[in-house]
Amino acid sequence: MKTANIMKAVCVAGLAATCVWSLAACTSADASNSATGGVAATVNGAEVAEDDVTAMIESIRGQMGAEAEEAWGQWLADNSMTPISVREEMIDSFAQQELVKQGAKEKGIAVEGSEVDAIITGTKAQFDNDDEKWQAALKQAGYTEEKYREMVENQLMQKKFSESFASNEEPSQEDLLQYSQMYASAYDGAKRSSHILFETGDDATAQSVLDQINAGQLGFADAAKQYSKDGSADKGGDVGWDKMSQFVPEYTEALNGLQKDQVSGLVTSKYGIHIIKCTDVFTAPKEKGEDGTETVKITSIDQLPTEFLDTIKASLKQQKQTEAFQAWLAEYQEKADIKINEMPANLSYAVDMSKYQAATSTDNSGTGATAGGAGNATEGSQGGADNAAPAEQGGNASGEQPAGGSHSQQPAEAA
Structure with a gap:
């Protein structure tokens, strides 16, 4: 047919x-x-x-x-x-x-x-x-x-x-390496981050926690577990890699301005007030050609973060x-x-x-x-x-409510 x-x-x-x-x-x-x-x-x-x-x-x-x-x-x-x-x-x-x-x-x-x-x-x-x-x-x-x-x-x-x-058959090393090359190019420059989420209007608490973090009096992960209203709190605020998620614009803009281990100021979004820490940056390994042009070159799957490899295997x-x-x-x-x-x-x-x-x-x-x-x-x-939601809802009445609870995927928006 x-x-x-x-x-x-x-x-x-x-x-x-x-x-x-x-x-x-x-x-x-x-x-x-x-x-x-x-x-x-x-x-x-x-x-x-x-x-x-x-x-x-x-x-x-x-x-x-x-x-x-x-x-x-x-x-x-x-x-x-x-x-x-x-x-x-x-x-x-x-x-x-x-x-x-x-x-x-x-x-x-x-x-x-x-x-x-x-x-x-x-x-x-x-x-x-x-x-x-x-x-x-x-x-x-x-x-x-x-x-x-x-x-x-x-x-x-x-x-x-x-x-x-x-099938329960694991992908071959050859296939993994080939896909790793593609993923490395797509994820070059990806940033991993954690955040602490406070309720809208709770600026005083948020500023106090930020001051303690900057003064070295409070660890970021401990602060997230103690104060964050987000579902990521039990993971120390970790929300993974930006290129594997869709974050709200305010979060993305703030994260883009951070280097590894840097902490943001107070960032306000529709979900509340965030304090964001960039915990890792992925820089794809590259080789330089005779003309000076650099291209991504993966020689081992170990050069990719575990989360990327898990995605590749699933794919x-x-x-x-x-x-x-x-x-x-x-x-x-x-x-x-x-x-x-x-x-x-x-x-x-x-x-x-x-x-x-x-x-x-x-x-x-x-x-x-x-x-x-x-x-x-x-x-x-x-x-x-x-x-399978009717009309144009896409399975979500608002189109932006995070799945699995009131803040379980903050600051990522539901796809």
């Missing part, structure tokens, strides 16, 4: 990173403009409803602002697509989702109702457990509560299924898991009995393409995006149902 170009284009347009699997798992309740009641395809006997395919395509049109026939037709032409190819690719996405369901069933992978309940309860809490706000969010996203629950269940199952391809294991999943899907899809029925007439998205020509000769559909379908199935699984 074809690469899901429509989903690639949707990703380029800046829509959900999970693409097919966030969208196809739950079709919009209001998106379909023409109910056919027919069957678009069968996947090992399981039916893909024509109305679900239409609803998903119409949902994508809406997200791209291409509801008008002229805008939709021009978009299709500009991306070298037709209503027929869009339908085929959407069916392909639904078929892959169905194959994953069937594969998970064969492996005995199931999702308990309590798991779904926990996700939905957590998501509702982001709307203050206010049913009116919750229903409004569902409506805005085009979900019914039943369909949203189905989406969460599908994502949890798909996540479990994807994880079943994980390599994830890559192998993805490759194993992709291999399974390709083989399973090849053996599957997938039958696509003829496209019905008068579908809402079936415009006359003879009216439209591409504005440019450049194919925009794949620029800067990964392939849709199976690739996004794996990507989507990593976010999983944790990111």
Whole structure:
């Protein structure tokens, strides 16, 4: 089957990173403009409803602002697509989702109702457990509560299924060294820091603690454990490396001005008052060429901090898991009995393409995006149902509230 170009284009347009699997798992309740009641395809006997395919395509049109026939037709032409190819690719996405369901069933992978309940309860809490706000969010996203629950269940199952391809095999030293080179270049100049967080308005206490630290009367880590209101207090205030986290702007600006072992003044952010200490700086080893140009050169993985190596190992294991999943899907899809029925007439998205020509000769559909379908199935699984909040919440009602408690990831903002 074809690469899901429509989903690639949707990703380029800046829509959900999970693409097919966030969208196809739950079709919009209001998106379909023409109910056919027919069957678009069968996947090992399981039916893909024509109305679900239409609803998903119409949902994508809406997200791209291409509801008008002229805008939709021009978009299709500009991306070298037709209503027929869009339908085929959407069916392909639904078929892959169905194959994953069937594969998970064969492996005995199931999702308990309590798991779904926990996700939905957590998501509702982001709307203050206010049913009116919750229903409004569902409506805005085009979900019914039943369909949203189905989406969460599908994502949890798909996540479990994807994880079943994980291997305990450790990455080779060769792979680790190769990735270390890339990470060293990306993390050159990274700074590690600790901080002490005081409540907004508690300037007097913050200044007193800072004076004691600067006078050598109080150790920074001890001060963090005693005074900090942040979840990092029990670690002496350590919040890790800046290039592995996303800190609030005020914190980042202050940290950028510090050298190793230097302590900042009082730094105010929306979370309170910070005292920041730069505890380490990573300078990547370099070699100088004949022309005097310096380039990063890693000869041993021991040249990287442990935290970087842990990230590299996790990335390599994830890559192998993805490759194993992709291999399974390709083989399973090849053996599957997938039958696509003829496209019905008068579908809402079936415009006359003879009216439209591409504005440019450049194919925009794949620029800067990964392939849709199976690739996004794996990507989507990593976010999983944790990111299954309705509308544009991204799993977080405010978009900035740190996860895991009132200040557990301060000063980092939740991604």
